[in-house]
Amino acid sequence: MLRQIEGSRAVAETVARCRPEVVCAYPISPQTHIIEAIGAMVKAGTLSPCEFINVESEFAAMSVSIGASATGARSYTATASQGLLFMLEAVYNAAGLGLPIVMTLANRAIGAPINIWNDHSDAMAARDAGWIQLFAETNQEAADLHVQAFRLAEELSVPVMVCMDGFILTHAVEGIDVPEQSDVDAFLPPYEPRQLLDPANPISIGAMVGPEAFTEVRYLSHLRQLDALELIPELASRFNQAFGRDSGGLVHSYRTQDATTVVVALGSVLGTIKDAVDRRRDAGERVGVVGITTFRPFPFDEVRRALSGATTVIVVEKAFSVGFGGVLSTDVAMATHDQDLTLRTVIAGLGGRAILRSSLERVLEDGARGRLESVTFLDLDHDAVDRERQRMASQRRSGPTAENILGDLGAVASRIG
C-alpha cells in the first residue's frame, strides 16, 4: 500500500519484513532514523524473533554482525560516513569471510572539514572492501533493494551494502509502497548458510592463509562478485514479477536512444538529472542519462552497451579521489576504452552542496558543445578559492583553510541552495 512516509521509515519497515534475526548498529546521522525505528520494533515485539544489540562503536557493530552471521543468523546493520571508516577493518573481514550481512549506508561526506551532509565519499572509501554496492535512486528503490539485497547476499555468501543518499533520501517524505510481509516471505527464503558456527559441529572460520592460498581465496571472492552480475538482473526481474516494480538491476538508461551526450551518475541525483535531460530534449538536444544501480561489481558490459551511441559522456560524481579526479569516471573510462568518445567528469554535491537542475542543464549544454574541461567542480566558488590561495601565498602562517574560507564567505546559514 502506498503511504506518504519518510525514506528511513520505509527502509526500517522493509528490513523488518526481511526478518533479520540480529540487528546491531551504532547511531550516526543520517542513518539514525532507520535503526531507531528497527530498535523500537524489536522492543515492541513486532519484529520477532530478533535481537537488537547495543554496542559502543561502529567497529563493534560490524564485529557483532560478523559473529551473528557466522552463527547462521540473518544480520543487518546500518551506518554512514565516519562510522563506516571506523568499522572498515571489520567491513573487509565480513566480505573476506563470505558472510552475507546487509548494511544500509546512508551516504554522507567524510571529514575533515567536519560535515554531516550528503555525498558519496563514504561509499567510495569502501569500494574495494569486497561488498556488493547497490545505489538507490528513490526511496521506493531503497526499500525494494533491501529485499533483493538479503536474497543476493545469502545466495552468493557475499555482504551487500545498500547505498541511499543521506538526508536527500533518508529524510525525504514521499509516497512509498513498503513491500508486504507475505510478498517478502515468498521472495526471500530462510537463510541457509554455507558455513555455520555450531557447538554441535565445531568448525573454525577465519583461518590465517599464507601466500600458498591467499590469491585463490581472494580470486574466489572475485568470482562470486562476477556471479552477482548474472544474479542481480535475474533478481530484479523476479522482483518485478512479484512486486510489479522496476527496482534494482545493473544499469538503467533514460532517453539514451539517439543520444549523443549521455550523463552517467549514481543515486538520487539521477532524478534531477532526468528533469534536466527532459528540458534539454525540449530544446532539441540529443541527451540522455545512464544510472548505475550496481557499482560493485561493476557492470562493464552493460555500461559499454548503454553508452555505445554516445560521443560525449559526462560522469557526474558526488565524490572524488584527491589528486586524481573522478572515481566512477575511471570505471566508465575502462568500460568504454575501445569507444571513440569524449569523457568528462563533473564533481558535484560535495558535503551537501545542492545540485541544481539549472547547473546540470548548463553542464549538458557545455558538454554537447565541447566546452567542458576534463574535470569540472560544479558551482565552485573560484573567487573564494583564489582569495585563500592568495592568503597562503602572502603569509606563511595563513591559518586553517576551513576557518579561513568560512570567515571569508560570512554567514552561510542564509543560503538556500
Added chain:
Amino acid sequence: MDDATAKGLDTMFQIRFHGRGGQGVVTAAELLSMAAFAEGRFSQAFPSFGSERTGAPVVSFCRIDDRPIRSREPVIVPNALIIQDVTLLHQVDLFAGFPAEGYLLINTSKGFEELGLEQFVRQFHPRRLLACPATELALEHLGRPLPNAALLGGFAALTGQVTIDSIQAAIRERFGPAAGERNAAAAGAAYELGMAQAKEFSDAATN
C-alpha cells in the same frame, strides 16, 4: 520563475518553509505533503539537512504535483513562502528566488506595515499575501507557541492547493487524538481568518 512555470506548463507547486529549530518547520512540510498525498497528488517533503538546534534557522521544502516528482534539488523558486518566524527577516535571505506571482504567508500578529515590509510587498498580488497570527492561535488552542499547524490552515485558505479537511486529517494522524484535535483547531481558526480575508477582497471587487 522559470519559463515552464510562467507558461503554465509546469503543474508543480513548490513551497518553502522558514523557521527556527523547535517550531516544527520540518513537520509542517511533512504534514502538507501528507495532505496533498491524501488528495491523490504526488508530493515530496524534505528538510534543509542542517544540524538543527533549537532556535537555529531551519528551512524545509514541499513539492506537490499531478505527476511523479523526480527532482531532489532544494526549492529555489517557491510558489509559496511560509515564514514561521519574523525574526528571521534580517538574518536569512528569505525571499531568495521568490517570484512576484508567489504566495506569501507570514506568522505575525502585526501587519506587513509594522514589520517594515509594506514597501516590499507592494510588488506582490495583495490576494496572495497573508499575515497570520499563528503563534497567538497556537497559544490559544494548544497553550504552546507552535505555529506550524495554524500556518497550514492559513496556507489552505490562501492557495487552495489542499483542503483544510486534508490538512486537519494529516494533523490528527501525526499528533494523535488530544494534541491532534488542538492543532487541528488552530489550523481551522487560521483557515477561517484566511477565508475572511479572501472574502473581503472579493466583496471589495464586486462593490
